[in-house]
Amino acid sequence: MTPLLAVDGHHLLYRSWWGFSDRRITSRDGTRDLTGVFGFLAILRKTHLEETPDHEIVVVFDGENAAASRQAQDADYKANRAQADHSAIHSLPMVKDGLDATGVTWIELDDHEGDDVIATLTHTALTDGRTVTCYSGDRDLFQLASDKVTVLNPARRRITPAEVVDRHGILPRQWPDFRALTGDASDNIPGVRGIGPKTAAGLLADGLHLEQLQGSPRLLQPRCQAITETWNQVLTWRNMIQLNHHIPLPRAVTTGHTTPTMPKAATVLEDLHLW
Template identity: 70%
Template structure:
């Protein structure tokens, strides 16, 4: 990364997706647009007009794509995944609440705080939510990305990155070719 002139940060005490979220937040605050290349679905909560998620299938994901596919807005992603479960984060979700029910419960842009006393929970399959409400909030907090990780330096300058050297040139400079 150094040889290619690419800034990088490695932290032992924070998850990579939180570092990405912090860098994304800083870049957007500096007026830059961001593309995050990742298959980590937790990053869908970062999708915004200024932030595109590019998954390994090279599909660009924008806020409308999140809504079209999951019927929730990016800022509702942690609520949605807490309800449905997130195997990647070892979160079981609420038994009997699948993607459609979760999206219906969160319709209109509401979050879990609004759901607790909502008549939406009167449906039989949603009664389990009331009994697991505190656990649901814990799960959501585990899924929520931290955009305030203290970074050892701020690589966000507000200027475009330098042009990357050709791979062959870089390999020769590193003595790998």
Template identity: 50%
Template sequence: MTGVFGFAALLRKAHLAHADGHEVFVVFDAENGAAARAGEDDAYKANRAAPEPCLFESLADIKRVLDLASVRWIEQDGCEGDDVIATLTTLARGQDRAVDIMSVDKDFYQMLADPRVRVLNTMLAENRRSIDGAAVRARFHVSADQWPDYRALTGDPSDNIAGIRGIGPMTAARLLAHGGHLEQIPQSLIRPSWGEQWEQALRWREMIRLDCKVELPDDLLTGQATDAMPRAAHLLETLDLW
């Protein structure tokens, strides 16, 4: 139960520190969520170890903890959690609401073209953990809406996307400075060895792009602030997990 306790304790801490008075949502990957992207490239996430059997039991307990704490959560069948989060973010933006996405996943940087959206990475130093579009440009020298193009060129080891051989971060930023997206990069700047991989890069970009139109239940976003969670020990004790 250590993992369940840690999850509840960290979520409570993050809520109190960063989301007090806001609506909180927890999103899970569906077990078959990566199937569509893996169908485009069978290397997608193939570097990840198969989950331990006990993980599914822990996830069930985490969901029970969230229910007891009145924290809303969703696991949409057939969907990766990233796409669900992107869709929820888009819906909230349509209601003119600010959104913080708590994640270490850089794929969410593509959502930061809207100044109402930030990524919160609590693994970073306190003065760097709130990331917006300006921070992406300052660090990577590309705009938020260029992020899928940039990542297709440089690769994404966490998702087992190789990127184009010979193109690193500086070269990718320089190429994208000449054109908004891969299609606008002048052919004169593309080396023959890169051109051989270009079609694959276009496929990678579409895999990296988040789906902001996942079909979700109509009543997911209530606009009501989430109450502060009880302490993790209390939640586990109430559920007889300790």
């Protein structure tokens, strides 16, 4: 079966936009900033060629109302991003046009975050007997790592279950529990006061999940009092971090066939008359 390369589209777009901050790429008349679309297509092509040449590519974008369901659980979720510079989004229509021109499949579901769609695509691919590479710098995808799924980060490092254990002292399936305790600044989840990675890993030792900690002697340590005091909130954070792999997907999101080698980014922009 053809392996799947599931790409975190928004992560790659922002990385492309800011990765060339000291050398912008513009149209010949200087009126259009093409840095985001050029970088996106160039990095995706290079990744496919060098890391996953036999894979089928599917690029996944966050929907416009993607965060709403989690913000209903906690209004502070991603609230820190409201004042961030989102200039990269102006390149999104051009990126989508570029993907269409190269025959690369992309998907965006209005009410769903890209991570959940990637989790669903991964679950479906595994059911079909396929292996999966998830391309992203978002560590929440670590929870998907298995003997059939690896996470390829922008530094071209493949995150496997063994790496998650070595670096964080937990199993991939415990990632939501771990991050609920330690926090996730990028999503504005503060975690529990006084609980760092080492303490969290110790509490979750032997593969435990949060529910198995309640009433456990492990929580009798003085520093763990904050966990019991905020128990319901910790469970809410855990549920928010946990990816949903049951998103209804349109038919034929994937073809099961290897994506042909993409043209060079400059060629695509020329064909789209963006230069």
